[in-house]
Amino acid sequence: MTEGNFVDYIKIYASSGKGGQGSVHLHREKYITKGGPDGGDGGRGGHIILRGDKNMWTLFHLKFKRHFRAEGGGAGSASRSTGHDAKDIYIDVPLGTIVRDADTDEILHEITDHEKEVILLPGGKGGLGNWHFKSSTNQTPRYAQPGIDGQDGWFRIELKLLADVGLVGFPNAGKSTLLSVLTSAKPKIADYAFTTLKPNLGIVEHRDHQTFVIADIPGIIEGAAEGKGLGHRFLRHIERNSALLFLIPADSNDINKEYDILLNELKQHNPELLDKDRLLAISKTDMLDEELIAEIKQDLPKGIETIFISSVAEIGLQELKDKLWKMLNS
Template sequence: MVEGNFVDYIKIHANSGKGGRGSAHLHREKYVAKGGPDGGDGGRGGHVIVRGDKNLWTLYHLKFKKHFKAEHGGDGSASRSTGKDGEDVYIDVPLGTIIRDAETQEILFEITTENTEQILLEGGMGGLGNWHFKSSTNQTPRYAQPGIDAQEGWFQLELKILADVGLVGFPNAGKSTLLSVVTAAKPKIADYAFTTLKPNLGIVEYRDFQTFVMADIPGIIEGAAEGKGLGHRFLRHIERNSTLLFLIPADSENIQKEYDILLNELQQHNPELLDKNRLLAISKSDMLDEELKNELKKELPTGIQTLFISSVAQQGLTELKDTLWKMLNS
């Protein structure tokens, strides 16, 4: 999914370095008629290494550089001199990145912490020089090992947003508006479905200079778990959030039904999502008076705490932040 500078999926090709050849050199020196074998070992080929970088929020920097090739190891030489190791190549990725084998779709590893390094492809080992093969029965071996071949392959990098609170709701539920009010983020906002085609992150400033991160996940539609719309891409980002804030507008025809559909889509995608903390906020509540709120409370889903908020009128936002903070730190 790509919009603007946000890229959360990329395919790359990587080559590790080949190991250097061992040397089959025989020692030659003035007045030394038969110096014997002194060929050095070949150097190791360079690794291709994936490294976590907390300053990156997207895979955009890899959009125009999709081929990574490590340096080959140097060949061994005389006087048992070992060849130079090939230089490693580093691929920096944001925290929350999953690396898959593009052919088998097997998940190889995940990067979730700063400066974590995982070898994607190992460089080939250098070959042994001929002095390793000297023995009582073979005084002057004239052979050495070749270096181990390089490895290569295609890989998929997928980003799952790391945030404390994930906003869950249908398109046009008011998620982007809420994010723009409680954080300094400036997501695209308009009165039609699917305004948001990319996750937006914002930092919510709480009391005593404390903060937490909120993510505006693009709107879910019914059937998203089966891949309708951009369902799989959207739902993937919710997996990393520790608390889910469901947002349903006050003018919804059936709040209970909308909540059930959202819950079902999460369960279909990954049942573990239902184990996360959940809070329901009824957005656009500035259109309700107390009498209407009391009537609406009778129709609200059970088993989940519910708050009435209005991003535009800035009603209930302090209580919302207080509740989220308690949930995040309970």
């Protein structure tokens, strides 16, 4: 999947089908001249249904099809025959998808399970045929119910990646390089800020063929919680991660300050993010000698475990995987 094909936000219009018209019919048969009402009910209109698919990672398939309309149900007919129910319209979405009302911003549904189905808009119920209205005082009713109208509206569909570990750091901290070394993912890598404009997922192979999923989230800048830079477009992906791996390069001017800024942006976006397990990795340590490492260790952020790694020289990567695995399974 190329970066351009990753779509995590889309707006769609959906309209469910109208119920079928109930039938007005009086039974007629040879030797039975007045058989009474026997008009059947109308069929149900088509639902608009969301369905989770674990094999999907993006909303790209909805980029060029944003209108979904279900057909109306069939009309009832003689002999109390019910009209056919209309075909339901299914919209497949990746796990981690949230659906909001576009007008009120209310969260309507959340899809986190494979093949889970939720009805976004129910189809209209079919109208009752005239045989329902027969009574002792009205033995030949010549009316039936019309079908109930379907529903429609605009909806916002957002994807929050389902990953075990989220990589958090400033642009150009080395997140994409680390992901490419730990996994088989091939993110775009270059020596300039904001190389990663879309989240990348990779599967990390641990000991004894055990695996976990890690997500490279686009870099944070100060003010991201207010929407600066990539803003909320990446912060919502972090919400679903079980653990957070903070990545700060060894050549940073102030490791403590960078960590505090990162932590503050997460707190402003959603204070619950601070409840997740956290690990700090100091990257690009192949540039340091033991004396410099010892000096940096004396002034590291408090309250978080720290590990020194190098993606290029593959220093400390196995220890990093062990620590992440322990965090995820503690």
